[in-house]
Amino acid sequence: MRSTTRRNITTRRNLATGLIGGAVLALAIPAMASAHVSVSPDELTAGDHGVLTFSFAHGCDNSPTTSLKVTMPEGLASVAPTMDSDWTIDVEKGDDGLVSAVTYTAVTPVPNELRGAVSMSVGLDEKTPESLAFPVIQTCVEGSSEWTQLAEDGEDPHSLDAPAPVVEVADASADGHGEHDSAAEAGDADDADSVAADESGASNALGTALGAGGLAAGIAALIVSVLAYRRKA
Structure with a gap:
């Protein structure tokens, strides 16, 4: 009788461990998948203009975000930060007179898990390189995060811990006009926000799928525990 009781207690513990493990994984994986600063759109055309929106939905280890410093890559012909009542803006310029960095400081710190976004208009010329990396330093009430890593040749950017927006x-095109110039040249911030919302939705969908995988792992652990109990019984 005592042996049977002990087996029952062990089985219950295994079941609880499996369920808890699956639940934790389901919650943790989506959070990790969305933990980065993103840029939208992620493609422009050489010689064109566009509005870039840098967004985030997390702080530094749960600490509210106070500022974002975006460093400009070489190859930009012009940079014009977008005025926003939620942020104060500080512009740094290099010896050539071009904008080298823009710091957006939140009027009120952005709480963790609430989306924050800043934007700027950029101009490209025909000599702009094939990719533009925008290193970002995210400063919080406590601590900071540097989103500055770049993928090496053949490396998956998604494998980086702190990737820079690219x-x-x-x-x-042959007529000298880019595919995105109609809305981008107008500097339509609403369109940029719409694209950012689509990107956020895609990220959420990825997080949901990964979370489902974590829950499935918990269910698998539950099944293994039940089968083990039956064998012992």
């Missing part, structure tokens, strides 16, 4: 540059 914009790919497509070749201009």
Whole structure:
């Protein structure tokens, strides 16, 4: 009788461990999948203009975000930060007179898990390289995060712990006009926000799928525990 009781207690513990493990994995994986600063759109055309939106939905280890410093890559012909009542803006310029960095400081710190976004208009010329990396330093009430890593040749950017936002540059079409110039040249911030919302939705979908995988792992652990109990019984 005592042996049977002990087996029952062990089985219950295994079941609880499996369920808890699956639940934790289901919650943790989506959080890790969305933990980065993203840029939208992620492609522009050489010689074109566009509005880039940098967004985030997390702080530094759960600490609210106070500022974002975006460093400009070489190859930009112009940079014009977008005025926003939620942020104060500090612009740094290099010896050539071009904008080298823009710091957006939140009027009120952005709480963790709430989306924050800043934007700027950028101009490209025909000599702009094929990709533009925008290193970002995210400062929080406590601590900071540096989103500055770049993928090496053949390396998967998604494998990086703290990737810098990157914009790919497509070749201009034969008539000299890019594929994205109609809305981008107008500097339509609403369109940029719409694209950012689509990207956020895609990220959420990825997080949901990964979370489902974690829950499935928990269910698998439950099944293994039940089978083990039956064998012992």
